[in-house]
Amino acid sequence: MVNGSAGIVRAGRLGLLSALLVACVGFATLPVRADEAPKGDAKGAPEAYRLQPGDEVAITVTPQKNYDAKGIVLPDGVLRLAPVGKIIAQGMTLDELEAYCKKVLSVDLKDPDVTATLEKIHETKPLVEKPPSKVIGKVTVTGAVEKGGPLDLEQGLRLQKAIDLLGGAKKDANLEEVIVYHKNMTRTIVDLSKPENVLSPDHNLELQDGDSVKVGYLLSEKASVSIGGQVVNQVQQEYKPGMTLDELIVLAGKLTTLADVEHVQIKHKDKEQIDTVNLVERESQGIPGRVTLQAGDEVFIPKVKDAVTVIGAVQRGGPRPIKPGMTVRDFFINTTDEIAGGGNPLFVDQNNAELIRPGESERRKLPLREILRKEKHPANVVLEPGDLIYLPAKRDKRGDILGKITGVASLASLFAAF
Numbered sequence: 001m002v003n004g005s006a007g008i009v010r011a012g013r014l015g016l017l018s019a020l021l022v023a024c025v026g027f028a029t030l031p032v033r034a035d036e037a038p039k040g041d042a043k044g045a046p047e048a049y050r051l052q053p054g055d056e057v058a059i060t061v062t063p064q065k066n067y068d069a070k071g072i073v074l075p076d077g078v079l080r081l082a083p084v085g086k087i088i089a090q091g092m093t094l095d096e097l098e099a100y101c102k103k104v105l106s107v108d109l110k111d112p113d114v115t116a117t118l119e120k121i122h123e124t125k126p127l128v129e130k131p132p133s134k135v136i137g138k139v140t141v142t143g144a145v146e147k148g149g150p151l152d153l154e155q156g157l158r159l160q161k162a163i164d165l166l167g168g169a170k171k172d173a174n175l176e177e178v179i180v181y182h183k184n185m186t187r188t189i190v191d192l193s194k195p196e197n198v199l200s201p202d203h204n205l206e207l208q209d210g211d212s213v214k215v216g217y218l219l220s221e222k223a224s225v226s227i228g229g230q231v232v233n234q235v236q237q238e239y240k241p242g243m244t245l246d247e248l249i250v251l252a253g254k255l256t257t258l259a260d261v262e263h264v265q266i267k268h269k270d271k272e273q274i275d276t277v278n279l280v281e282r283e284s285q286g287i288p289g290r291v292t293l294q295a296g297d298e299v300f301i302p303k304v305k306d307a308v309t310v311i312g313a314v315q316r317g318g319p320r321p322i323k324p325g326m327t328v329r330d331f332f333i334n335t336t337d338e339i340a341g342g343g344n345p346l347f348v349d350q351n352n353a354e355l356i357r358p359g360e361s362e363r364r365k366l367p368l369r370e371i372l373r374k375e376k377h378p379a380n381v382v383l384e385p386g387d388l389i390y391l392p393a394k395r396d397k398r399g400d401i402l403g404k405i406t407g408v409a410s411l412a413s414l415f416a417a418f
Contacts, residue, residue, distance in 0.1 A: 048093040054122025060115045137209025143236045144173035144215045174216040183210030223295035230259035230301040245291035254416040257388040260304040269296025280318035311411045312391035313347045342368035349392045356388040356417045
């Protein structure tokens with residue numbers, strides 16, 4: 001009897017040991033949930049696993065089983081789950097993923113119960129030197145960031161990462177209304193003040209070449225003014241009483257040749273209406289025509305469309321419409337205003353006119369007198385939208401610019417080309 005009892009005890013121990021081994025092996029292969037990890041003590045509590053590219057994740061939705069889905073975290077950190085959509089999952093815990101999915105699904109479902117599981121973990125590869133990312137353009141970040149300015153745009157760069165690369169947002173940054181100005185003259189306002197928004201592609205936008213990001217200050221911050229659009233640098237500048245629009249344009253590196261100077265937009269801080277300013281008319285008025293800014297003003301310089309800009313020794317500079325295929329000679333012959341025939345030869349130095357084209361580092365000489373005489377002159381090129389034509393003023397024998405004597409207005413000082 002004693003030997004039989006001892007055998008039963010040994011068998012029980014072997015059975016228990018086998019069960020423990022099976023449990024350990026099973027734990028390594030079954031899906032893992034963050035809340036099933038050992039709790040540990042307060043000091044040694046393991047940190048919840050955070051998702052990485054290559055991880056395979058599944059969600060189970062009860063009682064609506066048709067919302068179950070699986071997906072793999074892609075190299076850019078994005079996870080796509082059919083009923084939820086696109087999620088920036090890299091760095092998320094399973095609990096955070098559950099909470100996000102539940103929030104999205106609650107729009108269509110009543111109190112869904114979402115369970116997230118890690119079906120397969122990414123493969124660990126030997127550490128190798130990461131090749132440099134491909135630079136596909138430039139973006140600019142200004143305002144309440146530690147180091148505002150231009151930034152190389154690498155493929156897949158998102159808004160929050162761009163801000164982090166420039167030192168991060170300042171403590172008094174207004175992250176509830178981050179403005180992204182796009183190359184096509186539209187803008188998007190997003191909220192990066194909440195963690196779930198930083199994880200959402202609808203707010204943490206993937207930046208495109210030419211985007212300009214403005215991070216504003218909270219209302220308690222010093223008053224400022226900003227300028228964007230067709231200027232060399234999008235800037236936010238501390239406001240000083242009496243500051244003029246011309247001064248702000250110069251601080252922004254001046255205008256590009258694509259600037260529509262007749263339709264400058266100014267959005268005042270406490271007004272819904274946007275004022276439109278014609279810089280050509282204002283310039284012709286001299287000092288009384290200067291535009292004085294107010295604290296909080298946002299200035300936007302739009303892009304000129306289907307037109308070239310004429311500046312210099314003319315009474316009315318600014319954009320002039322063109323038709324497809326129109327040459328320099330056609331432009332000056334077919335116009336009916338004061339630039340007809342290349343402008344008034346008493347004031348315009350027609351031998352030294354210039355054509356400045358976006359994207360070209362050198363100016364093109366326009367000998368207008370010869371171009372008007374010879375249609376096939378090599379300088380009689382086809383004009384393109386955004387071209388800028390400069391008609392310089394003649395000088396008398398003393399070297400004085402006649403334009404100053406006659407009151408001829410010039411916008412040349414506000415363009416970066418001069």
